[in-house]
Amino acid sequence: MNFLKKIMSTKCDYSALVIRLGLGVVMFPHGAQKMLGWYGGYGFEGTMNHFTQNMGIPAVFAFLAIAAEFFGSIGLIVGALTRIAAFGIGVTMTVAIFMGHLQNGFFMNWFGTQAGEGFEYHILAIAMSVALIIKGAGALSFDKKFTANSCGGCCSN
Numbered sequence: 001m002n003f004l005k006k007i008m009s010t011k012c013d014y015s016a017l018v019i020r021l022g023l024g025v026v027m028f029p030h031g032a033q034k035m036l037g038w039y040g041g042y043g044f045e046g047t048m049n050h051f052t053q054n055m056g057i058p059a060v061f062a063f064l065a066i067a068a069e070f071f072g073s074i075g076l077i078v079g080a081l082t083r084i085a086a087f088g089i090g091v092t093m094t095v096a097i098f099m100g101h102l103q104n105g106f107f108m109n110w111f112g113t114q115a116g117e118g119f120e121y122h123i124l125a126i127a128m129s130v131a132l133i134i135k136g137a138g139a140l141s142f143d144k145k146f147t148a149n150s151c152g153g154c155c156s157n
Contacts (some may be wrong), residue, residue, distance in 0.1 A: 004101070005042065005147055007040070007081065007083050007084060008081065008082075008083075008136070008137075008143040008144075008146060008147045009136060009143070010079075010082070010135070010136030010137045010138055010141060010143050011138065012138070012139045012143075012144065013135055013136075013138035014138060014139050015135075015138065015139055016131070016135040016136060016137060016138025016139070017079075017134075017137075017138040017139045017141070019131050019132055019138075020025050020076050020077075020079060020082060020086075020132055020137055020138060020141070021045055021076070021077060021127050022075075022128065023076055023079065023086070023089065023125060023128040023129065024073045024074070024075075024076030024077035024085075025073075026125070027069055027072065027076070027089055028070075028073040028074065028077065029067030029124070030069050030073075031066070031068075031070030031071070031072070031073045031074075033047075034047040034065075034066045034069055035047075035066055035067075035069075035070040036070075039136060040135050043112075045067035045068060047062070047066055048062050048063070048066070050068075051065065055099060055128060057098075057150070063073070063087070065092045065095070067088070068085075068088030068091070068092045069088075069089065069092060069130075071085070071118045072084075072085035072086070072088045072089045072092075073085075073089070076089075076132070078141070079137035079138070079140055079141020079143050079144065080137075080141070080142040080143060082132055082135060082136055082137035082141065082143050083132065083133050083137075085132075086128075086129040086130075086132035086133050087129065087133055089125060089129050090125070090126050090129030090130060090133070093122040093125040093126050093129070094122070094126060096119075096122055097119045097122045097123075100116070101116065101117055101118060101119040101122060102119060103115075103116075104116040104117055104118045104119070105118045105119075106118045106119060106120055107120055108120055108121055121128060143153065
């Protein structure tokens, strides 16, 4: 329990709240594509097949990537186990750079002239993940509520 309390500890930090919500809201549709087939995605089975058969990713790592994006984004939005969720998303984005985006260069494919998307988006997601690993969930989070950290009256949760 002491380890879990350390992982969930956070201060009443509104900048962490903004980072957490921004990353969670942006990552949720990507996770929902992979897990549920929403937003034009292939769903869990289709994504697992693509990752394992087409990309050669071992099934356990394919599953973890899908779970990190889907459950991690939900965890970030509500501020639950934020450091773990941010770590999972950060690792997933790092792997995505090397497995599929590095060869396309830095920039996203804004005008459809590249072979694929670059990795600038991934760098932003990784930076946000690292900030959340350092800072924790911040204000208005389950992490803060359940670890009962004092924040000097700056927030009510």
